Amino acid sequence: MEQEQLKEKIVALLPEAEFMTNKQYLDVIVPANKLHAFVTSLKETNDLKFDYLFCLSGVDWSQYLTVVYHITSSEYGHSIVLKVKTDGRENPEVPSLYDIYATAEFHEREVYDLLGVKFTNHPDLRRIFLEDTWVGYPLRKDYKDEINIIER
Amino acid sequence: MGYQKYDLAPLTHSIDQYLYSHLSSTWAFLAEMTLIGVVFLIFYAVIGLYLVLAERKVCAFMQNRIGPNRVGWYGVLQTIADLFKLLLKELITIRKADKLLFNIAPFIVIIASFLGIAAIPFAMGLHAIDFNIGIFYIMAVSSVGVVGILIAGWSSNNKYSLIGAMRSGAQIVSYELSVGLSLLVIVIYSGTLQLSTLVESQADGWWIIKGHIPAILAFFVFVTAGTAETNRGPFDLAEAESELTAGFHTEYSGIKFAFFFLAEYMNMFLVASVAATVFLGGWMPLHIPGLEGFNNAMDFIPPIVWYFGKTAFVIFLMMWIKWTFPRLRIDQLLNLEWKYLLPINLVNIVVVALIVLMGWYIK
Amino acid sequence: MSEEKKVIVELDENPEYIINMGPQHPSTHGVLRFEVSLQGETVKYLIPHCGYIHRGIEKMCESLTYPQIIHLTDRLDYLSAHMNNEAVSLCVEKALDIEVPERVKYIRSILSELNRIASHQLWWCAFGMDLGGLTCFFYGLRDREKILDIFEESCGSRLLHSFVVPGGLMHDVHPNFKQSIRDFIKYFRKKLPEYDTLLTGNVIFQNRTRDLGIMSKETAISYGITGPSARASGFACDIRKVEPYSAYPYIDFKEILYTEGDTFHRYKARMDEMWESMVILEKLLDKMPDGNDYTAKMKPVIKLPEGEYFQRVETARGELGVYIVSDGNKTPYRLKLRTPNFSNLFVMNKLTAGYKIADLVAISGSLDLVIPDIDR
Known part of the structure; x- marks a missing residue:
């Protein structure tokens, strides 16, 4: 499906969606509180069928964090990118998608571990790579580690 | 018969008489026991070490490798060097292990494998004890080893070891049946449990030839079950390296580990010896009734060479199996015994009884 | 420390037989730990614990330039080092709108396929070992050596090549490149049937793997399983077909698909991929243009324009x-690596529950996990 057509479909599903231009995929900015319902409808709408979450990453933008979902349809082959901005960076919260995509459970744990985004409703939100006693979130831009990271 | 020229009984008798004529009967008896014990200990160590070397060479041959070739000529001293390494290694004691049982276990295993050798006829007139229940004795003492394995697994206080020990227990207890029943086939044929008589009864042809189909079947069942009894691949579930790290001997180090290791190889030797003695004629040369010239030529080869040759053949067979097959799963292992080998054996015994009754075997 | 105490308390209250498979265990193929709860020999549940080899590659990348990042990506999935290099290079090239020379594309794809065969060979070795067939290891390594020799000849190193860089290749390949690959294909065509003789046709092997750990297509998609493991379940996820890159659009090849999704078919999918890779290699070698251009014109300092770029390989x-x-x-603001093994790992709990501990080893072997790729 072409990007324009996808855009129309998505506007019908979520009128408040914002779009960004990207050479490769269609970027959609989704408000955090609408995310779960929107993704459910993306997966269940018959001619969209976005059933395969192939990448889930978090980015620290100094003022706020974004969680980026790369979703594709295994049947039709079209992909979109969803972005969710968090409110500030003190207590960022995004709903979990573990019940829609099983893989999200573990990718979300990774984002929580390294960027400190709290996924509400997540069944098992623990650190995945680092120890449970680790202080701070290493992938954040203001993370300081005088021993292991050499500032240039 | 020609093979009797290699009879070693006069030699052993002369040693016996020499001792009794020079010492009082108690001391002569003790001296004899010590002599046999020392000879067997040396024999045990040498056979054990060289079986390890043989395994490594056979394994290398199967895997397109050279194998040990640095220590000594073609690596013949490799395992002796390994032994010294193991002797010098620290014996690690586990803090929460059951100390007494933990230390006893390797000895139980190694003694069990050691006892069996006593009854094996290596050549004509060369055996320590000629029991009239020889086969029964070997089976009885060799299965004591499982107690040692269970104790080792339990006392290590390691979860992997315990799983390995339980597997081993289930496996050996099950396969004991098949080993016994497949030997029973030949016992029915020959009508004796005494190993020397059993060998003598094969002077006109080995039981695997004389006993045709049931004997061949029994031989294969015996080798399969015997491999399982010795915890060797593809039945090495007790120490399944890729699942349980090292199974029941995970926590053992140094010479205690070497005991388990040697015992495994001696058990293999024992199984191969029994197979060779019972099915392949032991030290008896290959005789074909009617071909006198051929029989005389065969008799020229000493019985001890025949015995070790046949044992080596069975050992090679077992190594071949180990280095070719993947490992079974525990439920498949037990299925194989209870659903296939045991029924085959039972039917086989009934068939043999009928054959013997009707005299349908080669006499 | 607090967590350790908790486990002991739980043990006392409800008697569960929990064993830790790993971090040092022969069949986790690296420092991975499975917390396995057993009932007898049957697995009740399994919790993977990773992070033992977490090196913070994503964080390191944020302070390195793009040509430097290439050398880190080798260390992800060290058995497909070439493809990892290619992924980052392609992403940078996509951002800069650089078209690399035709010949470079072919060489990249050829090396990818060679690396795929080498990786599957090592997987086959390890899988055989997991199932207790120790001889497999030497058969596989014997043939893998031939590929590593080709790599050594052309790339200069055997395992971690760092041969593909943004814009092209590090240097030109060896003049004997085409011929040595043709020789290898001829050799391996004869040797690959030996693998089947030794393992595939074995009764014990078949009993151990058939109908074991069945993964449905829906599970595969939902858990984000990719690669041969997913294609054995019928999930057509081959990026070479879905989003073709390098020289793959120029040639025609078959995507190995099975629908059974059990351990045996995951095995079969990889075995067939080795055959198919040889076909691809031959087609690529036939079409590969002559010449000696191995790189596009690149600026000495690579700076990507502002934006977000994604490349799948x-x-x-x-x-x-x-x-x-x-x-x-000149350094990325954020670089995320979506690694295949990270997703593949977490399906283990679903696949192994209810099977024996020996099956756990077989299933994890059939997923072909490489631990540094999980932990990054």
């Missing part, structure tokens, strides 16, 4: 995604 184990967020500097 099919490694030997599945889909590798590289997500670069650039703020216009």
Whole structure:
């Protein structure tokens, strides 16, 4: 499906969606509180069928964090990118998608571990790579580690 | 018969008489026991070490490798060097292990494998004890080893070891049946449990030839079950390296580990010896009734060479199996015994009884 | 420390037999730990614990330039080092709108396929060992050696090549490149049937793997399983077909698909991929243009324009995604690596529950996990 057509479909599903231009995929900015319902409808709408979450990453933008979902349809082959901005960076919260995509459970744990985004409703939100006693979130831009990271 | 020229009984008798004529009967008896014990200990160590070397060479041959070739000529001293390494290694004691049982276990295993050798006829007139229940004795003492394995697994206080020990227990207890029943086939044929008589009864042809189909079947069942009894691949579930790290001997180090290791190889030797003695004629040369010239030529080869040759053949067979097959799963292992080998054996015994009754075997 | 105490308390209250498979265990193929709860020999549940080899590659990338990042990506899935290099290079090239020379594309794809065969060979060795067939290891390594020799000849190193760089290749391949690959294909065509003789046709092997750990297509998609493991379940996820890159659009090849999804078919999918890779290699070698251009014109300092770029590449184990967020500097603002093994790992609990501990080893072997790729 072409990007324009996808855009129309998505506007019908979520009128408040914002779009960004990207050479490769269609970027959609989704408000955090609408995310779960929107993704459910993306997966269940018959001619969209976005059933395969192939990448889930978090980015620290100094003022706020974004969680980026790369979703594709295994049947039709079209992909979109969803972005969710968090409110500030003190207590960022995004709903979990573990019940829609099983893989999200573990990718979300990774984002929580390294960027400190709290996924509400997540069944098992623990650190995945680092120890449970680790202080701070290493992938954040203001993370300081005088021993292991050499500032240039 | 020609093979009797290699009879070693006069030699052993002369040693016996020499001792009794020079010492009082108690001391002569003790001296004899010590002599046999020392000879067997040396024999045990040498056979054990060289079986390890043989395994490594056979394994290398199967895997397109050279194998040990640095220590000594073609690596013949490799395992002796390994032994010294193991002797010098620290014996690690586990803090929460059951100390007494933990230390006893390797000895139980190694003694069990050691006892069996006593009854094996290596050549004509060369055996320590000629029991009239020889086969029964070997089976009885060799299965004591499982107690040692269970104790080792339990006392290590390691979860992997315990799983390995339980597997081993289930496996050996099950396969004991098949080993016994497949030997029973030949016992029915020959009508004796005494190993020397059993060998003598094969002077006109080995039981695997004389006993045709049931004997061949029994031989294969015996080798399969015997491999399982010795915890060797593809039945090495007790120490399944890729699942349980090292199974029941995970926590053992140094010479205690070497005991388990040697015992495994001696058990293999024992199984191969029994197979060779019972099915392949032991030290008896290959005789074909009617071909006198051929029989005389065969008799020229000493019985001890025949015995070790046949044992080596069975050992090679077992190594071949180990280095070719993947490992079974525990439920498949037990299925194989209870659903296939045991029924085959039972039917086989009934068939043999009928054959013997009707005299349908080669006499 | 607090967690350790908790486990002991739980043990006392409800008697569960929990064993830790790993971090040092022969069949986790690296420092991975499975917390396995057993009932007898049957697995009740399994919790994977990773992070033992977490090196913070994503964080390191944020302070390194793009040509430097290439050398880190080798260390992800070290058995498909070439594909990892290619993924980052392609992503940078996509951002800069650089078209690399035709010949470079072919060489990249040829090396990818060679690397895929080498990786599958090592997987076959390890899988045989997991099932207790120790001889497999030497058969596989014997043939893998031939590929490593080709790599050594052309790339200069055997395992971690760092041969593909943004814009092209590090240097030109050896003049004997084509011929040595043709020789290898001829050799391996004869040797691959030996693998089947030794393992595939074995009764014990078949009993151990058939109908074991069945993964449905829906599970595969939902858990994001990729690579041969997913294609054995019928999930057509081959990036070489879905989003073709390098020289794959120029040639025609078959995507190995099975629908059974059990351990045996995951095995079969990889075996067939080795055959198919040889076909691909031959086609690529036939079409590869002559010449000696091995790189496009690149600026000495690579600065990506502001924006976000994503590149998907099919490694030997599945889909590798590289997500670069650039703020216009010579280092990436954020670089996310979507590694195949990370997703593949977490399906273990679903697949193994209810099977024996020996099956756990077989299933984890059939997923072909490489631990540094999980932990990054």
